[in-house]
Structure formats: structure tokens, C-alpha cells
Amino acid sequence: MPDAEIIAVGSELLTPQRLDTNSLYLTDQLNALGVEVVRKTVVGDERERLTDSILGAAARSQIVVLTGGLGPTEDDLTRDAIATALGRTLVFQQDICDLIEARIRAFGRKMAAINRRQAYVIEGAEVLPNHRGTAPGQWISNNGVVFMLLPGPPGEMKPMFEGQCLPRLEKILPAQVIRTRWLRTVGMGESDLDQLISPIYTRYKNLATTILAVSGEIHIHLRARCTSAQEAETLVARASAEIEPLLGDRVYSCNGDSLEKVIGDLLRARNASLSVAESATSGLLGGRITAVPSASDYFRGGFITYSDQMKIQLLGVAAELIAEHSAVSEPVAKAMAEGARERTGSDYALSITGYAGPDGEKVGLVFLGLASPDGSEVRRVQWPADRERVRAFSTNIALDMLRRRLLGIQ
């Protein structure tokens, strides 16, 4: 099996502020094909250093993935450096220039002269169309080494890799079949979860198990690599069947679906509607619920009540309740959810009120409410975390409360 190297190009990635995170995605994708990443390099927008990095990688590895440096400006040098390293010329392609111009025009802008730079293609390269940006990618095979030139922005790089590079790689790599399963869980810590399931997955050969903590959720990735599809499917199914019972109702999806997708599907199947009342998260829960296309099938909307006055006025929370218990309390969370449910006429309503910090004695304390046709409930949680994480974790718990209610899990 060939080895791969990843080169991230961009002087900003050599500052104290920025990391190359594209390589995590690329490593995951390459690993799934059975390809190991043996080195990662970050190099700045500097012609000689970049050319030198490319030559080094090509001498060691059979797959070289480059991200970044495909923009229109003087310091976007990846095309030039690859051409120099391989001793090939750059050829201007009018059809690509026309596509770039059309794309910029669609944004209501005029193409700048420098954008023509992006229409130069390395002699003998295949052009990889970019449906999310102006910079096309390139695929070049040279002396047994494959080079992929991909744009830096993850939103452009990922679809290009999946749509253009994966099919090409599958053609040239030895046939191996990979079957994967994603178990996604919420409500359990990473170490506890690992302690519970590691006796199982360590027994399986040919099964790669990855445990990922993602914004308060734990995702388990099982990957079997075999010479036949049946063998790989059997292996991943058997391991999963041993692991799932240990995690029980903490598993919310087995196919990689997000929590907001799962609750959306549950609501749609029940022809039920949802609304929100958010204080600490101030819209993040609503934003997350509607990250799923067609969320309008079940999501009505709701209230961002950042001040006490808004809780009273928009949700009908009694002023005395806030005065007696404070705005971050069980009774207020309950009244918020019930107020949202009543005022939007939705079947279900979720509320979040808490102290996101960064300062204060009770920072990290959050109350989450759920109002439903069968009555209301409130959960109290507290995390020793920063503002951003307290807010993200809160949306997990709120969505999980709704999932459990919809599925009749206690």
C-alpha cells in the first residue's frame, strides 16, 4: 500500500494563530482507503521552500496532497512550485478562466485581472472543478507519484476531495474493502466510555476503532478493512453488536446522523412541531435545529430572551418566579419552555437558561426545560468549561432530552 504525505501551504499557518486542520480530514479519508499518512508539513508562501518540500515528499512517498496556495494573489505559489519541481510548464486555459469569471459574476462582482492566474494548469494535469470557490484543483501523476493540489478553505477542499480525488484514488489503489460504522453518543465522558468498550474492540483484529470527543458528544468509529465486502461487513456488524448494548440508550445514531437530524426525523414521523426559548445559548439551539434542510417541516421558531424583562414579556414568565428563584433556576426553565410551547402552539418546546461565563460563582450552571403534551421536565447540569463549550454542550443536552421523550426513554 502506498504512503501519503500532506503539505499545507500558507504563511498564515506558520503564525501563532493558525493550525492546519485540513490534514485531520484528509488523514481520515486516506486512512479509510488503507493509506497511511507518514508525514505532515506546513510551509509558507515562499517559492524555494515550497518547491523543496514538494521534492522531498515526492522522493519519499507515493501520494502527495497539497492544500492551499491556489488563490489569485502573488503569494499563491502552489501551481508554480509543482510545475518547477516536476519540470513542467503552466498552460493558460481559457475555458477555466471563463468559469471563474462566471462564478465571480454570479456574486455580482467583476473579475479582477489577477484571477486569471487561477486559470493556469500544469502541463498534463487533470483539472478538478471547484463548485464552492474560484480556485480549481489539479491532479498530476508523475514518475509513480500522485500529486493532488487542493484549495485551502475546508468548504472547498472537502467536496473536491470526495467528489474528484476519492474516485481517482480508488482506481489506482489495491482493492480492499472498508466498511465503517459510526456510533454517536451523548451523555457520557470519553474515558468512562473507553473503559467500558475497550475490552471488546481490542479483541478484534482488522478493526480500527477511533473514539472522538466532539463538542460534548462522543463518536465511535469502527472500521474494518478486508479483501471482501462480506468479510468487512460481518466484522463491523459483530463488533457493533457487542458494543451497542454496553452503551444502551446513550447511542443516538448508528449511521453518522447528527443529533439535530435524528430529532428532526423523529418529529417529522410523529407529525409533531417544536419551538425553543433560549437565554444562555441565545439562538444557538435554533440555529442548530435548522442546520438540517427542511427543518421547517417541524420547527416553528421561538424566543431569544437574554434579559429577565424579555423572559417576562415574551414568554410570560412570572416576575415573582425570577425574583424568588433567579433567572437561572428550575422553575424559570420550566416556565420558559411552557411559555414557548403555548405562544407558538407547538407540540414540544425546549428551553435553556444558564450562566455561560466567563466570570461568576455559578459559571457553567445550566437548566434545560422540555414542555410536551405529557407535561414538563427540567434538567440541571454544570460544567467546569468555558463560555463556548457551556453553550455548545447545553444544546446537546436539550436535544437529547427531546430525543428521549420522543422515544419514551427514561
Add this chain to the structure above:
Amino acid sequence: MPDAEIIAVGSELLTPQRLDTNSLYLTDQLNALGVEVVRKTVVGDERERLTDSILGAAARSQIVVLTGGLGPTEDDLTRDAIATALGRTLVFQQDICDLIEARIRAFGRKMAAINRRQAYVIEGAEVLPNHRGTAPGQWISNNGVVFMLLPGPPGEMKPMFEGQCLPRLEKILPAQVIRTRWLRTVGMGESDLDQLISPIYTRYKNLATTILAVSGEIHIHLRARCTSAQEAETLVARASAEIEPLLGDRVYSCNGDSLEKVIGDLLRARNASLSVAESATSGLLGGRITAVPSASDYFRGGFITYSDQMKIQLLGVAAELIAEHSAVSEPVAKAMAEGARERTGSDYALSITGYAGPDGEKVGLVFLGLASPDGSEVRRVQWPADRERVRAFSTNIALDMLRRRLLGIQ
């Protein structure tokens, strides 16, 4: 001034789960000394590849910082690889072994035989004591290249760098100072912006300019490296004073502050309040405004009105207006903003209504409303982008409309 490279050692850093974050800290420290980091490499626990990386770095740069691979196990190979690369021997030092043993004993444990490996020192190296762990660091000077071997855990690496490496580096480096400035802009494409300002920044020697596209905004980073602080400050101020007028009111911050921080400060200074009415973004604008601590000083809350019914009911938008113009229209955006302003009693209100997609003819079309004490305005934008970016870009434009109104910019 010498250049530096950073090599992070560890196979776990070549998985899809882990990033080398030590390099951010090290880059910051080295930059402060006037040293530029010209390449970062991640390499696994593999003897030949590691030795090869060390030789490559030593041939290019005068400072090589290695993190990780100093542990006691078989796959901790940094000491061996450096010794091999430099053709030096490893010498067992009993006094260091005694220190390691004492440290382990202090934790109530017995030293394992393998910990003896950590007491081997490269011939001619200075030992860097580790007050936070067992693995001592090493400092070696070889043919004009300085090598620093530092432990991987940040809690051990950082104090060792500051306590042991900084004083040694200050002795050998010429005195230089770095000054930086971040200009953040919204409402202009990367190519157009670069075309406008590149004639300026390319004229400046000793000034490194980086242009970054971040979620629909463009950030410009200017960095001057000089022998005196005054010189560096003058240089960065002069370049900035030439660039800023070209970008004009598109620059919303010169110190790295986010757009939501800038509008928050403007509102607070005016003792003014804000509310939102969100359809396509469904809470993301509210979530972004409150990402800033103490946003409660000026942010009241608002409405998530994902359905027509909610726009009518919660915001008082006339049903006829929606019937006549559709929910994604200038009059509805205006009515939404005015409804939010009136119903929350805030001074200002922002509204967003649009087609985020992924499907439909008008996908990417968004109307943004601003209601204020001086009347209302609406902006129409359209992006040929995906759901996630249409929603993110919309929050940029909404916040920028408010910034312009607060500053009296047309």
C-alpha cells in the same frame, strides 16, 4: 536573523484525531525573539523517517525545535535519531537517572527499568531539567545549528522552553523586535482587496503581509520585524496608514476584535440596545452577538420566526404582506425588524429572511433589515453558496449594517 523549524514527533499526531498544538506556542515565543518559523513537520515514531526529518531541517535552518519522543518506551526515538543524525553517541548519566528515580518515588511509585532510557544524553548536549515530568530536555549546538529536544506534554514543554531555552536563545540571537497589526474587513472579496492594497504592501521591506478569507470576511495581517521596537512600530503604523484609506469604511477593526465585539462596544458606548428577528439563520445571529461576554449590557433577545405563521404572530408582520411579496422579500424583512424593535423595546433591531437552501430556484437570496430610531433600511444579497455559508455570511452583513448605522457611514 536565523530561521527556525519545528518538528513534532509522535505517531498519534498523524491520526485524524490529533493536532500538534505545541507549535503555536513555540512560534509565538520564537516570533517574539524575531525568529521566523519557516517550516513545521509532523513525523511518526519511526527511526529512519525521524532521522531524515532532522537532517533536512538542519540543512535548511539554524534553529531546530523538536517536541515529543523523549518518553521511556521503545517508540520514543528522538534522542536516538538526533544522535544518529549528528554522528554522536548517547551517554548514560547516573545523576540524571537518580533524579528520575527520585521524582517517580515522590509519586509513591517504583521506577520501571525502561525509565533508564531517559537518562541517556547525547554527547556534548546540555541537559534541560524537567520540573514537571521525568523526561529531561536537551540543547545541542552542531555546525552552527542549534537543536532543542523538548518533551511533548505542553505542561512540561512550556516551562522548559521559557526557563531553559529562552535565556540561551537570547544570548545567541541578535536583538530584534516584532510588531503586528490585524485589519479586519467585511463586504469585499479577497481578490479585489488584494488588487487594491498589494501595490502598497509589496513596497515595504521587512513587512510580512498575510491576507486571510474567514467565513465571508477578509482579515489582513501586517507584521514588521526590526532591530528596535520604535522602528517596528513606525513601519507597521506607516503601512497601515497607507492601506486603511484604500479600504475605507470596510475596515471594522484594527486590533483583531471580532465584528460582534465591535458592534457590542459601539452599542454599549451609546447606551443603546439591540434585538433580532431571524428566519433563515434561526438564532445564529443572536448566538453570535452573545459569543461576546457581557453582551447582556446591550442585547435584549428576539424572535426565531421560521414559519410564516410565527412571523405574523410573534412579530406582527401582516399576513397580506407575506401573501403579496412572499416571506423572503424587502417589505417582510423591514416588517420583521420593526416588529422586533417594537416588541422588545430595543433601540435597534436586525432581521434576516432568506432561502438558505440547499434546493430551490432562489437559494442564496437573503433580505436583511435594520430598524432604528432614525428609520428602517433593508439590504438584498444573493450568494451562490451552500446552506452553511449563506447563513454565516448573512450574519456578517446584518452586523455590518448595524455597525455602519451606529457610525453614521452610508
